Amino acid sequence: MMYRLLKPLAFGERIVPVGAVKRLGLDDEAIEKLLHRGAIAPVNMPPLREIPLWKSRAAGLLKIGILDADQFLEAPNKILAEHLKVEPSAIEEWKAELLRWLIPTTEDGGCHC
Amino acid sequence: MAQTTTAVNACDVVVNLDNSSGTLTDISGSSNEVSMDFSNNLGEFRTFGTEWPVRMQCGADATISFNAIYSTTASEAVDILKDWFFTDRDSRTIRVDIPDSSVGSDRYTFEVWLESMNIPVAVEEPAPILVSATMKPTGTVTLSTIAS
Numbered sequence: 001m002m003y004r005l006l007k008p009l010a011f012g013e014r015i016v017p018v019g020a021v022k023r024l025g026l027d028d029e030a031i032e033k034l035l036h037r038g039a040i041a042p043v044n045m046p047p048l049r050e051i052p053l054w055k056s057r058a059a060g061l062l063k064i065g066i067l068d069a070d071q072f073l074e075a076p077n078k079i080l081a082e083h084l085k086v087e088p089s090a091i092e093e094w095k096a097e098l099l100r101w102l103i104p105t106t107e108d109g110g111c112h113c
Numbered sequence: 114m115a116q117t118t119t120a121v122n123a124c125d126v127v128v129n130l131d132n133s134s135g136t137l138t139d140i141s142g143s144s145n146e147v148s149m150d151f152s153n154n155l156g157e158f159r160t161f162g163t164e165w166p167v168r169m170q171c172g173a174d175a176t177i178s179f180n181a182i183y184s185t186t187a188s189e190a191v192d193i194l195k196d197w198f199f200t201d202r203d204s205r206t207i208r209v210d211i212p213d214s215s216v217g218s219d220r221y222t223f224e225v226w227l228e229s230m231n232i233p234v235a236v237e238e239p240a241p242i243l244v245s246a247t248m249k250p251t252g253t254v255t256l257s258t259i260a261s
Contacts, residue, residue, distance in 0.1 A: 007258045026260060
């Protein structure tokens with residue numbers, strides 16, 4: 001699940017600013033506490049078929065029940081690779097591509113242009 | 114209005130201060146009070162024919178002070194303070210976690226200069242010497258929520 005930071009979050013000595021959208025990699029209990037504190041909010045992910053140039057990948061992934069970006073990002077690379085008949089490294093690249101599309105960067109102001 | 118169920122006290126607050134190597138060191142076990150004072154820099158004016166001033170806000174500032182138990186162990190609060198004033202006089206990081214350092218707690222982080230240190234020594238006082246230090250931040254003071 002992706003979350004938008006509503007308060008700056010401290011990961012050890014590193015502080016991630018408000019507005020960042022991240023997969024937090026924390027356990028359920030920690031997520032629950034941060035939600036309760038109003039520090040984070042879940043981000044609703046778009047269906048994969050809505051991602052530009054992802055229609056064919058989305059159709060393939062739909063066959064194994066993966067409909068949206070969150071499900072795709074959470075699914076193990078090995079299983080995805082076996083199903084789509086590609087190398088796991090390709091899945092890793094697709095996930096990175098998807099994250100670049102989903103998360104606005106300071107470089108392009110989020111326009112992906 | 115419902116009564117709060119999430120009030121916190123200061124019993125388990127965690128205070129960390131950089132040692133001379135720039136490593137945050139937990140000094141909670143040798144300090145017993147921290148005070149963080151925040152202020153806004155306000156300006157005001159009033160014109161003819163009006164009663165109430167108009168105020169404008171510009172900068173912000175803070176002062177942080179804490180009390181430390183005078184002890185002789187290296188890396189405890191007073192040892193770090195003495196080293197800071199007499200040896201390594203750079204700015205340092207101080208961090209205060211409220212109510213503790215667990216996930217969801219508030220974390221105040223300051224990069225500070227040591228402004229003053231007071232060591233009151235009185236022969237009639239049987240309690241440990243309580244050293245107080247006052248620091249002023251340089252740069253932004255950060256409030257964050259502990260995530261890990």
